[in-house]
C-alpha cells in the first residue's frame with residue numbers, strides 16, 4: 001500500500017532550548033533563513049507524501065501561520081514588485097496539504113502520535129520528528145518508504161551513535177538481513193551504556209502501520225513519565241515483524257543547542273549565496 005500520509009509531532013515544550021523556545025516553537029527556529037519545520041515538510045513532500053498532519057500545542061500558532069497566506073505581506077511585496085520573495089511565500093503555502101491537530105498536554109511522543117489516529121485511518125504512514133532535520137542524497141523518509149515497500153512491515157530509521165550518546169535514544173537489538181537492513185529483536189528507550197543491546201539508535205524517522213494506535217491507547221508512561229513511542233513499538237514486536245533501516249545522510253537534532261548550532265553552520269556552508277564569505281569568516285575566526 002502506498003505511503004501517502006505522514007505525521008510530524010511538534011507539540012513538545014522544547015525545554016532544552018529555553019528561553020528561545022518559550023514563545024517561539026523550537027520547530028520554527030531558523031536554519032539560516034528556513035524554519036526547521038519547513039525543511040522537514042520538504043523532506044516529506046520530496047519523499048512522495050501527499051498529506052501531512054502536524055501535531056501542535058499551546059503557543060504554536062506560528063507554525064500554522066508560516067504555511068498559510070499573509071495577505072498584508074503579499075500585497076506589500078506585490079506593490080514593490082518583489083517577485084523573488086513572493087515566489088518564496090507562494091512555494092511555502094502550496095508545498096503540501098497540511099492539516100493540524102492539537103495535543104492538549106505534552107504527555108510524550110507516543111501520546112502525540114496517538115493524536116493522529118483518526119487522520120491516518122487504516123493505512124501505513126511515516127513519522128518525521130519535528131526537530132530532527134536531515135541532509136541526504138535521497139530523502140531519508142523515501143529511503144524508509146522503499147524499505148517498507150520491500151518488507152511490507154514497520155521500518156525504523158537508525159544510525160550508529162557514539163557510546164556517550166546511547167542513553168539519549170531508543171536503541172535496537174537486531175539481526176542483520178542485508179546491507180543496511182536489520183530485523184529488530186528488541187529495543188530499549190534511553191538505556192544505560194551497560195544495558196544497551198547495540199549502538200544503533202532510532203533517529204527521528206519511522207514508517208509504521210495503524211496497529212500502533214491500539215497499542216498506544218493502552219501504553220503506560222515510561223522513561224521520564226512520558227508515553228513513549230519506543231515502548232509502544234516494543235509491544236508491536238509481539239504481534240508484527242519490525243525492521244530497521246540504516247539510512248544514508250546526516251541528521252541534526254535541532255532540539256539541542258549543539259545540534260542546532262551544527263545545523264546552522266553546515267547548512268550555511270553549502271549555500272551558494274553564503275558559503276564563500278562564511279567559510280572565510282570561520283577560517284579567520286579559528287586561526
Ligand code: UTP
Nearest residue numbers: 009010011012013014015016106107108130131
Ligand atoms: P523531544 O523529546 O525532542 O521534544 O521530542 P521536547 O519534549 O520538546 O524536548 P525537550 O526535552 O523539552 O527539549 C521529539 C519531537 O516530538 C515532539 C516534539 O515537539 C519534537 O518535535 N513532541 C514531544 C510532541 O509533539 N509531544 C510531546 O509530548 C513530546
